[in-house]
Amino acid sequence: EAVQTLVSDRHPGDLVPAETTLARATADGYDAVLVPGGTLNADQLRTDTDARRLVSAFAAGGKPVAAICHGPWLLVDSGLATGRELTSYPSLRPDLENAGGTWRDREVVVDTSGDHPLITSRRPDDLDAFSSAIIRVLAGDD
Structure with a gap:
């Protein structure tokens, strides 16, 4: 299977091979989950039962959940933004x-x-700070 990327949130970009699907993915064997941004993708992810199940499984396992840009919509629909x-x-x-x-x-x-x-960031301009925060959390420094 392949994933269709988008350029500037609306123009088709490269096809990228996928190692799994949301339906088959589990939190087992992974240290964290990162929810990407982008308006169209994030809007689709927030309504996807398997995406909600997956981020909830990471949270339930005490594993880091990271989201950037419009990605936190999935946190809303998964109940992970509360409090x-x-x-x-x-x-x-x-x-x-x-x-x-x-x-x-x-x-x-x-x-x-x-x-x-829970690690969140605003926009692509914040990627350096976002990536550094994820690394610190995974290293146990935050």
């Missing part, structure tokens, strides 16, 4: 707050207050 401090693309602020989260306008927010680390 957590997080960030996102600014237009998601009302959705995250309505879901019981506390939204912050920061390049990256690492919330370790719950049963699993």
